[in-house]
Amino acid sequence: MPLLNPKPFESDTRADWCPGCGDFGVLAALKDALQKSGRQPHEVVVVSGIGCSSNLPGYIRTYGFHGLHGRPVPVAVGIKNANPKLLVIATAGDGDEYGIGFNHVVHAARRNDDIKLIVMNNEIYGLTTGQLSPTSKLGQKTKTSPDGSIIYPLKPLPTILGAGGTFIARTFSGDPKHMSWVIQEAIKHRGFALVDAISPCVTWHNIYDEVKKLFYRLEDRGYKPDDENEAYKAMNAQDGIPIGIFYRREDKQSFQERLAEINGGRWAADNVKSLGSEIAQSLVQEML
């Protein structure tokens, strides 16, 4: 059936985001990128956390895991480590990935796990009705900062670069073609990819116009994402909001490639079987 279906990733379930939500753009771009990846829906797993953006699995027709707040990355890592043939994509919000679960992002980047993380960054907690998030701006007024935020925002991209990230990009749901392209490149990447997707919350913190005014494409300026120091500079740009691929290297083995050197490519999902009696006896012999 999926082979005959011109849109195999279309779901029968309608997204329940607010009209105009940036997450619609991310969903459309992800479907487009998956369609172009040549993957079948059953070969893809989309893992999410908790929040508006994390409702995404199910709006797209693939295997899905709608998990706990902040924990999509370790679930995705577990899936990938059990069966690396699957394309594993984690989709979540800035609360999930830059707040409660940031630790996991740092370590997935360090290990270079071959998973793709799309963070729908709206600088606010949306589903809990508008509180400060880790990326909220200094001075931003929210329900928990009625006098303006007094907390400096996290800079996730340079942090993940410092953690050893091998693919670090930003894109904007107001530029769907760009977003699809970035996700396609992330899918092709060897190892961990962080895609920071600016996805404005039209209800609690609408930054559409602001971002539209300030964003520019790195690739339009001839930027080459192959130098770590240049990447830091580009990430810290003061002249607007750069989008595009800041940093990319393909020479670093993924965690799964290195695991294969130990487990011999005998992946856990394909190896649910007992031990041969010779091996079993040799293991007992070790304890004699």
Place this chain on the structure above:
Amino acid sequence: MSEKDSDAEITLRLGAAAGDGIQSAGEMIMKVLSRSGMHVTTYNGNQSLIRGGHVWFHVHASTKKIYSLGYGIDFLIPLTQLSYDQHFEKLNQGGAVIYDPVAVKIHDLDPKVMQISVPLADIALKYDKRPIMKNTVALGSLCAAIGVDINVLSKAIQDQFGRKEPAVAENNIKAAMDGYEMVKKQTRPLKNIQYNYSVRRPAMTADYALALGAVAAGCRFYAAYPMSPASPIVHWMASHAKKLGITVFLGEDEISVMNATIGASYAGARAMCATSGGGFALMQEAIGEAAMTETPVVVVDVMRAGPSTGLPTKTSQGDLNMMLGISQDDFPRVILAPRNPEESFYTAPRAFNLAERYQVPVIILLDFAIGDGGYSTVDNLNFAFEIDRGKLLSTPPPAYTNGYWFKRFAITDDNISPRSIPGTPDMMFVAKTDEHDEWGHDLSDVLAGLKEYLPIRRRMHEKRMKKLEEIKKEMKLPEIYGPSGADISIITWGSSSNAVREALHELHKKGVSVNSFEFSDIYPMQEDEVRKILSTAGIMVDVEVNYSAQFAKLLKREAGVEINNFFLKYDGEPIYPEEVEKHILATRKEVHAIA
């Protein structure tokens, strides 16, 4: 040797400072005995430090099958004064202290305990600039005192140091031989045990046995964050990863470990992780996630004394309440508490089968006493397990697909839904931690509270909870030891059973009418059956290693059985048979006084 059958049993204890090599010495003497046909159980009295302090290694060996630490100490080998001071009072009459007079001053010793003086350090200095081989000299001396063939020790030394340069093993063997000869000149063997050198018994901790059982049951994904006393499991898995094709994932924290284990299982692996109480506390939210998404997982808690950091290298059975109350609201779970290493081996495949058959989290409770702290010899292990993956499908029945999705959470007669794993065509579904309908569609957002969805929420919640009724039927009832209709009945669970079972022998010799009920399957409980069985009990005495009698309270909650007499230990040390014996004798006295 008091009332023990002195030609069948030995208890011995080595004591020193951390860094003196007492653990490897202890493991070597354990091997000497287990390779001489003896059944052996050990306990490692270590501390949470790398050098200094005081550590000891206790060995109990018998020609009969045993699991407990035995009675008192027949042979004490204190390498430091502190080791003597800490343990000499437990020496049995007819036993001996083997010591170096330069390091240890004997005092207040029972005159019926023999003093065997050996210049351990001087001998050790013959073979190295520093006296590090004094523990090997002591092992040689010990072999003479217990009358075991010194060649068995030489072989154990060879195995222990075989990977180092040859001189290391050679010198250690010479040092051991000197100690052996010196004691042989002083005394005939104090034990007249019929060693059987043709029988070699494998010895393992419950941690190792469980790891072995898990891999034998098809587990090839193991995740962990280092934590005593669960770490031996990850050490075993990592050291066998290449040989057996195990994926070992050392997560950044226990939250990552639990979620990755769930992810691996969701992807089709048999996945397991282990930790101790503190790590388990961090895993709890994700265990609710496993139950809600009906993803099978096996989680091991090797309990240590808490609360909080507690006593990292000391034992406890204090985490049962946490297992019963894991994270928010009601969900099904299975709790198993194997009593010894051998049972731990067989518990692993059972746990995986239960987890996959019922799509629930299964928790295995071990503790420091048997998990990391203690080895036991095991009988021939049977690796012929049935691997039952439950309702795992590779093609969807027509009624279970709508062209988009697979009806993963279908309501069925037995409340267990067919399952698929990613990679299987046409069986896509979303595993949801939100409440969901049979298709995995979210009930928490636009449908929550709508009148047509209230029964669906109810039904999904019931579907998960009712699995417990089916699981119950597979739960083992307590194993009963001793005569039926005894005056006193000991109720115990998990590793506490070992001391109880041994105490029973001694109590029976003294004519006490006592039996025991050992629980190893803890939850869900067959409440009616348990109530029926315990209605035959005499005066019940609950024996467990925690302050608040957690298991007794579970019995009351589930089966309505009330116990009013307790032996509860919570000082970090495991229960010794003599403590149980003393408590039961006192109980008998009270009962007689009332009668």
